[in-house]
Amino acid sequence: MEHIGQALARLAQNQGFMKQYEEMKRQVMQHPYIQQFVRENEEVTTSMLERNLGTLYEYIGQSVECQGCESLEGCKNILPGYHPHLRVRGKAIDLQYERCPRKVMDDEKRQQESLIQSLYMPKEVASATMQEVLGFDHRRIGAVKAAADFLKEYEPGKRQKSLYLYGNFGVGKTYILGAVANGLAKKGVPSMLVYLPDFLREIKGSIGDNTMNSKIEKVKRVPVLMLDDIGAEGMSSFVRDDVLGSILQFRMLENLPTFFTSNLDFEELEDHFAFTQRGDEERAKARRIMERIKYLAVPVEVRGINHREG
Structure with a gap:
């Protein structure tokens, strides 16, 4: 069985994979939500962002404060009625889901x-x-x-x-x-x-x-x-x-x-x-x-x- 490190190294050499990775990284780093998160949390470094790129990408793809959702029934988030918040835990960045404003009102x-x-x-x-x-x-x-x-x-x-x-x-x-x-x-x-x-x-x-x-x-x-x-x-x-x-x-x-x-x-x-x-x-x-x-x-x-x- 191929070791996971070898598998990742092989993927890193794949030009298609690297292109997708760089595009995802660009979207995350330039997103206003992420830029605001960095401004509010001085301990967040570029390396921390890169290590948690998947979490950040999941975050920017969802509705926050009901933006992008026309109604509670039409909520596009992974957990309908709940929106994500970023939290710094040590050297990691986690997602925490809370009720969105429409869910609270409902x-x-x-x-x-x-x-x-x-x-x-x-x-x-x-x-x-x-x-x-x-x-x-x-x-x-x-x-x-x-x-x-x-x-x-x-x-x-x-x-x-x-x-x-x-x-x-x-x-x-x-x-x-x-x-x-x-x-x-x-x-x-x-x-x-x-x-x-x-x-x-x-x-x-x-x-x-x-x-x-x-x-x-x-x-x-x-x-x-x-x-x-x-x-x-x-x-x-x-x-x-x-x-x-x-x-x-x-x-x-x-x-x-x-x-x-x-x-x-x-x-x-x-x-x-x-x-x-x-x-x-x-x-x-x-x-x-x-x-x-x-x-x-x-x-x-x-x-x-x-x-x-x-």
């Missing part, structure tokens, strides 16, 4: 999205921002300001009233909830958006399969809960007292912020709770659940045109 976005749980809600709601919501209609400025104030003042465990957003159909109440959830996610705070009528239908459908309590417990304990379209559900004593009442009582005692949206104001919502589907009138129980809602949230009217009609 990871942060995924982390934020993981903090927002959603039940029966459109995906675009959770990605809403305050700027977008306000841009739809400036008549919402009061509600948007109240939501922004909540985000500014929120501290886990602190007694803080949430918002009861009420108004006509299509004025953007649900999107304000999404903007709040998105704002909380940026602060690392988990939240849950729940379209209440569908959730309550699921609860009633799970009475016999032993999953009802676990579903209620999950909603009870989330750091920030957002109940969308309260008052649109079919009302029964069970829904009002054993499901909603249980959730709101726990959250009231634990000082857990709870948002609501509704087409009804407080007085109309109390009437809704007072009459069951069987026609029974239960005013005392309706007032009891309204006391919990009023303890948890301050009413804010959301005004504007119905954007669903457009």
